[in-house]
Amino acid sequence: MSIEGGALPFAGRRRGIVASxxxxxxxxxxxxAFGAAKPERYLSYTNEIVSDMPWSIHVVxxxxxxxxxxxxxxxxxxxxxxxxxxTDQLKMLPAEMGAPLAAINGDFYEKAKDYPGxxxxxxxxxxxxxxxxxxxxxxxxxxxxxxxxTNVCSRFxxxxxxxxxxxxxxxVQRINDAAVLYTAVLGASTHTSGGxxxxxxxxxxxxxxxxxAGQTYEARVHQVQTAGDTPLDRQTAVLSIGPGLLSSxxxxxxxxxxxxxxxxxxxxxxAEVAIGGGPALIKDSKLMSWxxxxxxxxxHPRTAVGWNKQHIFLVExxxxxxxxxxxxxxxxxxxxxxxxxxxxxxxLDGGGSATLWALGTVRSSPSEGQERPSPNALVVVRKNSRQxxx
Numbered sequence: 001m002s003i004e005g006g007a008l009p010f011a012g013r014r015r016g017i018v019a020s021x022x023x024x025x026x027x028x029x030x031x032x033a034f035g036a037a038k039p040e041r042y043l044s045y046t047n048e049i050v051s052d053m054p055w056s057i058h059v060v061x062x063x064x065x066x067x068x069x070x071x072x073x074x075x076x077x078x079x080x081x082x083x084x085x086x087t088d089q090l091k092m093l094p095a096e097m098g099a100p101l102a103a104i105n106g107d108f109y110e111k112a113k114d115y116p117g118x119x120x121x122x123x124x125x126x127x128x129x130x131x132x133x134x135x136x137x138x139x140x141x142x143x144x145x146x147x148x149x150t151n152v153c154s155r156f157x158x159x160x161x162x163x164x165x166x167x168x169x170x171x172v173q174r175i176n177d178a179a180v181l182y183t184a185v186l187g188a189s190t191h192t193s194g195g196x197x198x199x200x201x202x203x204x205x206x207x208x209x210x211x212x213a214g215q216t217y218e219a220r221v222h223q224v225q226t227a228g229d230t231p232l233d234r235q236t237a238v239l240s241i242g243p244g245l246l247s248s249x250x251x252x253x254x255x256x257x258x259x260x261x262x263x264x265x266x267x268x269x270x271a272e273v274a275i276g277g278g279p280a281l282i283k284d285s286k287l288m289s290w291x292x293x294x295x296x297x298x299x300h301p302r303t304a305v306g307w308n309k310q311h312i313f314l315v316e317x318x319x320x321x322x323x324x325x326x327x328x329x330x331x332x333x334x335x336x337x338x339x340x341x342x343x344x345x346x347x348l349d350g351g352g353s354a355t356l357w358a359l360g361t362v363r364s365s366p367s368e369g370q371e372r373p374s375p376n377a378l379v380v381v382r383k384n385s386r387q388x389x390x
Contacts, residue, residue: 042066043101043380045358056325057336058356058364060102060314062380064147064307071141071273071312072097073106073125074377075117080187081130081171082117083109083373086355087362090379097126098381102358104303104314107276108349109375112173114191117375121276122152124268125376128210130185132156132170133264137278139305139346139378143270147307149280149346155263156181158239162250168260170211177244181260183211184232190240192228196251198239199223199230203257209237214269217260221252275348275378281334282306282345290330299327301354301367305378306337306345313340314378316356320367327367349374 043066046059062069076084078092090100107119122133124140133152142148156168158179169180174192182190190197200219202208207217222236230238239258241249252258268274280288281304290296301319305312315337319327328336330347337345352372356364366372 042069045102045363047363054323054325055328056318056365058316058318058358059340060104060356060358060380062102062312062314064310064312068383069101069380070098070383072379072381073123073273073275074103074379075123075125075130075185076373076375077117077187080185081115081119081375082187083375084117085371085373086357086377087371089374089377090357093379093381096384098383100357100379100381102314103356103377103379104305104316104348105353105355105374106348106376106378110173115171115173115186117373118172119276119375121278122264122274123276123376124213124271124274127212127272128185129213129262130171131276132168132172134276136276137280137346138274138276140268140271140274142268147312147344149283149344150266151278152268152274152276153265155261155265157261157263159259159261160250161252161256161258164249165261166245166249174240174242176242178242179245180240182230182232182238182240183209184234186232189229189231190238192230192240194228195226195243196241196246197225197228197230198241198252198258199225200237200239200258200260201235209234211237211260211262212269213262213264213271213274214267215262217262218257219260221254221256221258223254224252273378275376277305277346277348279330280344280346281330282337282342285338285343287331287334287338293330296330299329299332300350301325301327301352302330302333302350303348303354303356304333304337304345305348306340306342308341308343311341312380313337313342313345314356314380315340316354316364318365318367319350319354321365324365348378 074089076082123130138152174180201222203218302317318325
């Protein structure tokens with residue numbers, strides 16, 4: 001039995017499939033948006049059924065040597081932070097980023113009322129830093145095109161005219177004694193109240209937006225606001241200072257300059273794509289420890305990314321469906337990834353968010369019966385002709 005490229009969504013719900021153990025292999029399609037053309041061998045989709053558990057496991061395998069493919073991340077709100085189902089995020093993917101071939105849901109998300117859909121950790125989208133790293137495990141593609149994974153820590157900071165430096169958050173809810181930089185990816189305004197906000201513009205002959213990891217920017221104060229909720233646009237950024245921090249900082253007037261330093265540990269300079277998640281499951285072919293993480297020994301829907309020297313794998317395990325798939329523990333997921341051949345692997349958000357899309361449709365069986373909105377996604381695309389020529 002096989003599932004063709006045009007199979008119906010949520011194919012794993014069909015009892016006939018669950019009752020039989022087999023692998024389903026579908027060759028990738030060279031696509032434009034959601035259309036189909038001739039099959040290729042550089043990407044494959046597999047639905048593995050283990051009927052005695054039961055487990056329904058969805059795997060996309062990508063050949064790392066195929067240079068027409070690249071990874072990117074999406075935003076739940078398209079061009080701004082927000083929550084959106086995976087299918088809609090792919091529909092909003094700009095054409096210049098390439099044609100999507102496969103995707104999985106991404107990071108966990110924060111639940112602040114005024115900042116819905118903000119990923120919990122670092123995200124880099126098409127080279128632009130969207131959110132600052134919060135110290136959890138992240139996945140990124142380095143400047144040489146190699147996948148990487150480790151805990152990433154922020155060294156983002158603003159340096160004032162007197163040389164003093166202050167740690168800097170990015171597109172996050174500002175607390176009383178913090179400094180946060182806001183860009184247009186947040187939406188129409190900063191959603192703050194009180195404090196002081198400096199509207200920053202490009203300083204002549206200096207680097208400016210979009211922000212990139214590892215870069216230093218010099219910005220000039222264009223305007224000073226004291227009411228909060230400052231409007232955002234693509235040409236400026238807003239440096240927001242909480243009321244509890246103001247007394248320890250020098251006041252700035254229009255025309256003053258500050259430096260914005262976007263350093264991370266480790267250095268992510270040149271990274272075009274990064275996404276948070278965690279924890280690490282496999283490091284150098286060895287299982288990791290998950291002390292401190294909740295529900296690691298309970299079976300739930302799971303999502304992960306893993307790789308070795310030849311392939312990168314996107315993996316989703318259906319769960320919470322007794323007649324389809326019960327889900328996996330972290331141990332079971334890590335063991336499975338090792339059997340796939342992964343030398344490195346990282347967990348992503350699971351539960352109701354766990355979703356895998358491939359070859360034009362959702363292939364997994366979401367535990368809530370339909371896709372649940374998520375803040376971002378990790379996507380493999382086929383480059384367009386201009387990108388492939390670069």
